[in-house]
Amino acid sequence: MNDSRPCTLDAITGHHARCRPDHPAISFEGTEVGYRELHRESNRSAHALLGAGLERGARVAYLGKESARYYEIAFACAKSGTVLVPVNWRLTAPEIEHILRDSDTALVFAEREFLDTLARLRPDLGALRTVVALDSEQERGAGFTAWKTGHLDTDLTVDATPDDAVAQVYTSGTTGAPKGAVIAHRSFFALGESMRQGGLDWVDFRPGDRSLISLSGLHLAGLNWSMQGFAAGVTNVVMRSFIGQEAVRLIREAGVTTTFVAPAMLQMMLDEPAATAQSFASLRKVVYGASPISEALLSRCLEVIGADFVQAYSATEAGNAVALLPPGEHVPGGARLRATGLACPGVEVRIVTEDGREAAVGEPGEVCVRTPARMLGYWKNEEASAAAVVDGWLHMGDAGYLDADGYLFLCDRVKDTIIVAGANVYPTEVEEALGRHPAVAEAAVIGVPDETWGEAVHACVVLREGQEVSPRQLMLSLKGAIADYKIPMSYGFVDALPRNPTGKILRRELRTRFWEGRRTGIH
Structure with missing residues (x-):
C-alpha cells in the first residue's frame, strides 16, 4: 500500500x-463543504466529544x-x-430503545423531531449521559453548533489501528432482535485494497467523481460506500432520504458519475417520468446490492442507463x-446475469452442506466466507458471534452454489x-x-403450513x-418454467410488500x- 494513503477513518x-x-x-x-472545512469541523467536534468526558470506545x-x-x-x-452507532430514524420507539440500551450509548446526537422520543426513553437508559440536539436550518447558533463552539479545531492523535472498532451497526433484525455488529477501520478499506491488489476497476473512484449516496449512510452498505468515496477524495452527494424523483434530478443536475443502490431504488428511479437516457448521461458506474435484482429490472436498467x-x-x-x-x-441475455459474482481478491468463498462437508461444484449449501473485512463480533454477544464465525469462516445465512x-x-x-415433502424450494x-x-410487478414467496x-408454497x-x-392464470404460466413442486399452490394479492430500509423483503x-399460534415457524 502507498504509505501516504489513509488506512484508518481518522486520517x-x-x-x-x-x-x-x-x-x-x-x-x-x-451547499458544498470542502475537505479542509470538513477536517477542521470534525476536529472541533472530536475535541467536544472528549470535552464531554467520553473515553476511548464509548458509544456515540x-x-x-x-x-x-x-x-x-x-x-x-x-x-x-469513540464508536459511532447509527440509528435508523424509521424505527419505532421500542426499537430505538433496544439499540441505545444494548450499545450502552453514552451520547446521542438527535434531530429536533426525535427529541421527544428520547425524552420518554431516557429514564430507562442508564448509560446515556448527554443528548445533543442537531440544528435545523432555522436554528443555527443553538444545539450542535453551540455544543462544539469554543473547542479547538486542531488535529488529534488517537493512534488508531486498522483493527480498532470505529462503528457499531445493528443488523436489520429479519430474525430475532437486532444485534450490534462491531466494525473495525479495516472494513472500510478492504474493498479498495482488494481491487488494487487484483488490478481491477470493477469498483473504483476517480479524482473528478461525484458519488451519490443513495443507500443511507445509517446502514453499513451506505456508510461503507460513502467512506470509500471520502478515502478517494471525491465529492459525495448526500440526500436526506432517498426519493426516486430527487435522485434522478441530482444525477442530472449535479453530474453524478457513480452510485451504489438497492434494486428497489433503481425501480423507483426508472418509474419516474424524467428517467430518460439523457438524465443518466453523466453516470459511468452503478454498483447495486442489498437484495436480489430481477432479470426484467436489470434488462431495463441496461437499456436506459x-x-x-x-x-x-x-x-x-x-x-x-x-x-x-x-x-x-x-449484457442482455448474458449467461451469468443470475450469478452473484466472483470472490473479491483476498476473499475466500466456500459452500457447506447440512452435514458439514464442502459442497461439490453445482451442489447447494450455505455460503461461508473468509474475509479481512469481517466484523470484530457482535457487541456483548459471544454466543451469537461464535455461531456466526466458525474457525474464521463467516456463515452468511444464504443458500447458494459455485459453478465450475x-x-x-x-x-x-x-x-x-421452503421444504415441501423434503424437497428444498428457494x-x-x-x-x-x-x-x-x-401483470406482475413483484412477488414474495413464503412457506405456509400444510x-x-x-409446507406449501404461497x-x-x-x-x-x-x-x-x-x-x-399465474399457476398455468409457471408450468414448464419451474418444477411442479415449486409452483405456488395459493396466491394472495397485496398493494405492497414489506421491506426493511435496505430494500430486503421481510x-x-x-x-x-x-x-x-404454532410453536415454531416450520410444520
Missing part, C-alpha cells in the same frame, strides 16, 4: 485537507436523517476514538463486499428455504419466474397498475399470520 480528512483542501467533500441541499449514537453533519460526526467519532453495472454481495457481518459480478457479465468457474449463485436465505427462483408474467406436505403478488390476473412479516 482521511487530514490527508485530503493537505492534498486538495478546497475540493468539495460533501454536496448537500445546495446518531438519530436523524442524513446530512453533512452526520459525516462530520462520523469522522469526529473516529478522531476521538448507459453505465457499467456491478453487483456487490455482502452482509453487515462481512464488513464489505465479498463477491462482485463485473461489468463484462452485464468459481461464480457464486445464490438460491435464497437459508432460513427462507423463494427467489419462484419469484423470478412469477416476475416474468406481464398438513400433507409439511405467493404474495403485487400487480402492475391496471392489470388483472387470476391465481389459476418475508417473516408475510409468514406471521399463517404460522400464528
Whole structure:
C-alpha cells in the first residue's frame, strides 16, 4: 500500500485537507463543504466529544436523517476514538430503545423531531449521559453548533489501528432482535485494497467523481460506500432520504458519475417520468446490492442507463463486499446475469452442506466466507458471534452454489428455504419466474403450513397498475418454467410488500399470520 494513503477513518480528512483542501467533500441541499472545512469541523467536534468526558470506545449514537453533519460526526467519532452507532430514524420507539440500551450509548446526537422520543426513553437508559440536539436550518447558533463552539479545531492523535472498532451497526433484525455488529477501520478499506491488489476497476473512484449516496449512510452498505468515496477524495452527494424523483434530478443536475443502490431504488428511479437516457448521461458506474435484482429490472436498467453495472454481495457481518459480478457479465441475455459474482481478491468463498462437508461444484449449501473485512463480533454477544464465525469462516445465512468457474449463485436465505415433502424450494427462483408474467410487478414467496406436505408454497403478488390476473392464470404460466413442486399452490394479492430500509423483503412479516399460534415457524 502507498504509505501516504489513509488506512484508518481518522486520517482521511487530514490527508485530503493537505492534498486538495478546497475540493468539495460533501454536496448537500445546495451547499458544498470542502475537505479542509470538513477536517477542521470534525476536529472541533472530536475535541467536544472528549470535552464531554467520553473515553476511548464509548458509544456515540446518531438519530436523524442524513446530512453533512452526520459525516462530520462520523469522522469526529473516529478522531476521538469513540464508536459511532447509527440509528435508523424509521424505527419505532421500542426499537430505538433496544439499540441505545444494548450499545450502552453514552451520547446521542438527535434531530429536533426525535427529541421527544428520547425524552420518554431516557429514564430507562442508564448509560446515556448527554443528548445533543442537531440544528435545523432555522436554528443555527443553538444545539450542535453551540455544543462544539469554543473547542479547538486542531488535529488529534488517537493512534488508531486498522483493527480498532470505529462503528457499531445493528443488523436489520429479519430474525430475532437486532444485534450490534462491531466494525473495525479495516472494513472500510478492504474493498479498495482488494481491487488494487487484483488490478481491477470493477469498483473504483476517480479524482473528478461525484458519488451519490443513495443507500443511507445509517446502514453499513451506505456508510461503507460513502467512506470509500471520502478515502478517494471525491465529492459525495448526500440526500436526506432517498426519493426516486430527487435522485434522478441530482444525477442530472449535479453530474453524478457513480452510485451504489438497492434494486428497489433503481425501480423507483426508472418509474419516474424524467428517467430518460439523457438524465443518466453523466453516470459511468452503478454498483447495486442489498437484495436480489430481477432479470426484467436489470434488462431495463441496461437499456436506459448507459453505465457499467456491478453487483456487490455482502452482509453487515462481512464488513464489505465479498463477491462482485463485473461489468463484462452485464449484457442482455448474458449467461451469468443470475450469478452473484466472483470472490473479491483476498476473499475466500466456500459452500457447506447440512452435514458439514464442502459442497461439490453445482451442489447447494450455505455460503461461508473468509474475509479481512469481517466484523470484530457482535457487541456483548459471544454466543451469537461464535455461531456466526466458525474457525474464521463467516456463515452468511444464504443458500447458494459455485459453478465450475468459481461464480457464486445464490438460491435464497437459508432460513427462507421452503421444504415441501423434503424437497428444498428457494423463494427467489419462484419469484423470478412469477416476475416474468406481464401483470406482475413483484412477488414474495413464503412457506405456509400444510398438513400433507409439511409446507406449501404461497405467493404474495403485487400487480402492475391496471392489470388483472387470476391465481389459476399465474399457476398455468409457471408450468414448464419451474418444477411442479415449486409452483405456488395459493396466491394472495397485496398493494405492497414489506421491506426493511435496505430494500430486503421481510418475508417473516408475510409468514406471521399463517404460522400464528404454532410453536415454531416450520410444520
